[in-house]
Amino acid sequence: MLELKYVRQNIDAVKRVLIDRNDSTDLDKFEKSEAKRREILVEIEALRNSRNVVSDEIAKMKRQGENADTLVSDMRTVSAKIKEIEKTLSENEEIVKNTLISIPNIPHPSVPVGNDESDNSLVRQVGNIPDFNFKPLAHWTLGENLKILDFEKASKITGARFPLYMGAGARIERGLINFMLDLHTGEHGYTEVLPPFIVNRNSMTNTGQLPKFEEDLFKLDGWDYYLIPTAEVPVTNILQKETLDESTLPVKYTACTPCFRSEAGSYGKDTRGLIRQHQFNKVELVKFAHPDKSYDELETLLNNAEEVLKRLELPYRVVLLCTGDLGFSAAKTYDIEVWMPAQGMYREISSCSNFESFQARRGNIRFKSKGKKGTELVHTLNGSGLAVGRTVAAILENYQQEDGSVVIPDGLRPYMGNMERIQL
RNA sequence: GGAGAGAUGGCCGAGUUGGCUGAAGGCGCUCGCCUGCUAAGCGAGUGUAGGGCAAAAACCUUACCGAGAGUUCGAAUCUCUCUCUCUCCGCCA
Incomplete structure (x- = not known):
């Protein structure tokens, strides 16, 4: 398997390799899903972060015997939102993963280009x-x-x-x-x-x-x-x-x-x-x-x-x-x-x-x-x-x-x- | 096949009335100090993968306590499923 970052950053080189190796793996779909995946990741991490921060807050309030019901119900919404986006994320992750595992290795420069x-x-x-x-x-x-x-x-x-x-x-x-x-x-x-x-x-x-x-x-x-x-x-x-x-x-x-x-x-x-x-x-x-x-x-x-x-x-x-x-x-x-x-x-x-x-x-x-x-x-x-x-x-x-x-x-x-x- | 026990960092090993534990303590390792040499001692540091970010550094952030799913505002900790390891019994080359 190649490194995901390498494929993303060298997509044209990888496409050329696929041609040289007579491999028909579809990288266009991969590119789209990878972009989408990262976009969602940023969003989801922000949500998770706020959940982590507020959950700590709830813990503190509870320890001091304060009422945290508002925050709890807020976080209920956030968690539901996270769960929803996670589905899209994993769909795109799946495509990225499956493509990545289907991409053959990059030939060494000393390897002659040829058909068979x-x-x-x-x-x-x-x-x-x-x-x-x-x-x-x-x-x-x-x-x-x-x-x-x-x-x-x-x-x-x-x-x-x-x-x-x-x-x-x-x-x-x-x-x-x-x-x-x-x-x-x-x-x-x-x-x-x-x-x-x-x-x-x-x-x-x-x-x-x-x-x-x-x-x-x-x-x-x-x-x-x-x-x-x-x-x-x-x-x-x-x-x-x-x-x-x-x-x-x-x-x-x-x-x-x-x-x-x-x-x-x-x-x-x-x-x-x-x-x-x-x-x-x-x-x-x-x-x-x-x-x-x-x-x-x-x-x-x-x-x-x-x-x-x-x-x-x-x-x-x-x-x-x-x-x-x-x-x-x-x-x-x-x-x-x-x-x-x-x-x-x-x-x-x-x-x-x-x-x-x-x-x-x-x-x-x-x-x-x-x-x-x-x-x-x-x-x-x-x-x-x-x-x-x-x-x-x-x-x-x-x-x-x-x-x-x-x-x-x-x-x-x-x-x-x-x-x-x-x-x- | 029957009965039971367990799986936490490079290793050993705490943590199971859910929250301040990415994880005590120890070992190992790295750097520095100290010491004729060695051994010992002292101090600091020490996981992985990803994202923000094209790149170096820095910083922020997410995930990871066998795997997966669930409950919950919040899971190493509770529930379910699975995998693997160990012990005893049976069977067997």
């Missing part, structure tokens, strides 16, 4: 695309042939878009999780956390999934609880309503959780394989940073995520998302895309964002500096480090051999009981 992913800019390309002297198979074919992935059985258990890993498939998923968490905790300085996978409405609102993107979420029937679409939600909310000491910044958490997404509106997209599932595991990196340092922290967060791919020796590229492709809460986002040989294209495997104070304002996450009065909002950041299912898919496709077996990347072998190869 074709306007994203390439930051770097790392690793060599493998050269196959045979036609590489899709990971779902490899996985089914090797009997380590079984989508048919998974659909019996639940339905479409759920994974079932068997044998070495389950093992590689688990090995990757441990590999990633060990890297981030042991070498990158993150603290491992294991949060709830179900969160309440407030937490979802703080990180920006609600109220606008309810249709992307799984909601528990009869509860105001949701399955998390990413660990970002519970982990960022660990510190909601807290005031940190500046010296503790940046706070760095990592967590592996399942992620649940309804994938509404993506019917027919990536129907096969591990790329787009209703449930998948993801190792997430979350930072709470000082505003002056948050863009440096974004770069190191990105590097921390890239390190996973480097150690697995998977080719990838980093792209900077343009305004039109940027997520609702983010001010700047890098996507890491891994090479998928069978599809002959790069696919997103991580998304690293700086949300600046957008989430912190909603969640009320602050810090206090020594010797400075008051508190400031922290900047929140997060990124995948990495999406585990997609990493499995990338390993299967990039490390496949002509005989249909898959070589385990060197860096992962210690986590696989030194297994060198998955074969029938």
Whole structure:
């Protein structure tokens, strides 16, 4: 959420942002209601003030045994008047609040203006695309042939878009999780956390999934609880309503959780394989940073995520998302895309964002500096480090051999009981 | 699921015959003084959000004692609803 005062004072800039982001939020109605709201506020505060002052007077008179009936009846009128105006006030407040919560974050100046992913800019390309002297198979074919992935059985258990890993498939998923968490905790300085996978409405609102993107979420029937679409939600909310000491910044958490997404509106997209599932595991990196340092922290967060791919020796590229492709809460986002040989294209495997104070304002996450009065909002950041299912898919496709077996990347072998190869 | 207790500032903790309590007292923190150093001591200050006000300071003002609604001239205090926490019993991985 942006600051109300900022939006009011920079209304044209905000309107431009909405255009850049293809967002149709109506700010004209907002402007009118905000003006009305302030007008009424002045009036109502004057009335409340006189009520407070006179009520004190009544108290004094009563204590001295004087008759205060006139004043009491005057105030009865004033209170009725207040109640009446309060209704108009809250109507306008409602409009202001609802609009404010629907306005996306302001993109950082370094973010290219653009319409969609074709306007994203390439930051770097790392690793060599493998050269196959045979036609590489899709990971779902490899996985089914090797009997380590079984989508048919998974659909019996639940339905479409759920994974079932068997044998070495389950093992590689688990090995990757441990590999990633060990890297981030042991070498990158993150603290491992294991949060709830179900969160309440407030937490979802703080990180920006609600109220606008309810249709992307799984909601528990009869509860105001949701399955998390990413660990970002519970982990960022660990510190909601807290005031940190500046010296503790940046706070760095990592967590592996399942992620649940309804994938509404993506019917027919990536129907096969591990790329787009209703449930998948993801190792997430979350930072709470000082505003002056948050863009440096974004770069190191990105590097921390890239390190996973480097150690697995998977080719990838980093792209900077343009305004039109940027997520609702983010001010700047890098996507890491891994090479998928069978599809002959790069696919997103991580998304690293700086949300600046957008989430912190909603969640009320602050810090206090020594010797400075008051508190400031922290900047929140997060990124995948990495999406585990997609990493499995990338390993299967990039490390496949002509005989249909898959070589385990060197860096992962210690986590696989030194297994060198998955074969029938 | 049954029975009970509770929720007050950064923290602890008073305040429930409604009014002078934005909130005693303590701790912590900040600044100053004092002291070879440390510890202690002394003095002052120390919530958040909004509006007046475009902006810095100052000033004025409103709201906030778990959330929401109500009673009242006036609510931390009374009434109702909800949420959460704790204790005991039952059930359970």
